[in-house]
């Protein structure tokens with residue numbers, strides 16, 4: 001490959017992933033729900049916020065290390081839970097886990113990983129030492145869910161991330177068109193029996209092919225008291241993923257969560273809801289004067305995106321699709337490259353904006369793009 005065509009941006013990696021993956025896998029990873037308005041909005045929102053740089057600040061040393069839930073991380077960028085990494089690379093979630101541990105990031109593994117939570121935790125040199133969280137879908141069969149929670153605690157996962165924006169699956173038109181399903185050779189690591197050819201879970205529901213994706217194991221009747229039930233099962237901190245309005249954030253605080261991940265599932269669930277960046281300030285406000293940390297995912301593709309989300313009050317951000325593009329590019333090494341690129345970009349944004357550490361990135365650095373509207377300024381002179 002000529003030097004000039006080496007991938008530099010997340011979009012470059014996506015373009016390469018599109019070439020290497022089959023249409024159905026690429027479509028599954030890329031797409032959003034319905035008209036994909038929210039998918040696009042997640043990315044576009046970052047353009048509606050501008051960074052006001054300070055100059056003549058000593059930026060010779062930039063530190064992007066921070067903490068989440070009291071644990072140190074070497075980057076404020078974590079890995080959001082995404083299903084089926086083995087569709088992108090044979091090593092699947094094992095590669096993701098190894099890259100994350102090497103990078104000092106936080107990896108939140110999906111309930112619907114191809115490798116089991118045991119394999120994922122053992123993939124790193126220091127099982128229980130790397131910062132791994134586990135994302136939980138509460139299933140109708142509560143015994144299955146309780147079992148996952150107990151295993152998760154035993155294996156040294158540091159938090160349980162409960163996804164609440166998926167009572168039913170959003171309408172993914174691309175997947176309907178390609179007939180997306182999990183190929184028969186791939187497992188759902190947290191559910192399958194290796195030697196069960198039909199890969200039917202204990203609950204009798206097929207978890208491969210269309211079944212893996214479209215059947216309704218997730219409990220659509222989940223309500224707030226169920227969070228208390230979950231808390232009674234574990235002493236792990238609970239992060240709630242998919243909160244989208246201040247009243248729900250306040251309820252989450254009341255129900256004892258340790259963190260809120262502001263997410264619209266990467267635009268894959270309710271199409272037509274705002275971007276996560278737009279919603280972030282009201283959730284941060286609702287959590288002010290509490291110990292609850294607020295994180296964001298959705299649409300992060302550049303260091304300046306990370307900067308803007310942190311400026312609006314996110315303690316850390318998580319990325320979903322970029323990790324998949326890295327995996328498809330070169331497994332563990334590819335994920336590291338994605339992070340090297342975003343971390344480099346973030347450090348650069350901080351230096352150019354005139355700030356040197358994560359806690360110093362405050363709302364003072366950003367303004368809505370409309371603040372600089374020529375129309376408003378000129379009209380006021382007339």
Ligand SMILES: Cc1cc2nc3c(=O)[nH]c(=O)nc-3n(C[C@H](O)[C@H](O)[C@H](O)COP(=O)(O)O)c2cc1C
Nearest residue numbers: 029080081082083110163265266298299319320321
């Ligand atoms: C292919 C794919 C699979 C996903 N699987 C899950 C999942 O299993 N559990 C979950 O809570 N969220 C899942 N999500 C949502 C992500 O956790 C995250 O909210 C989203 O990807 C963030 O947006 P981004 O991809 O623009 O970074 C998935 C997203 C994608 C793209």
Ligand SMILES: CC(C)CC(=O)C(=O)O
Nearest residue numbers: 083112169212213265268
């Ligand atoms: C297995 C899938 C339903 C996982 C998911 O949450 C997604 O694809 O968005």
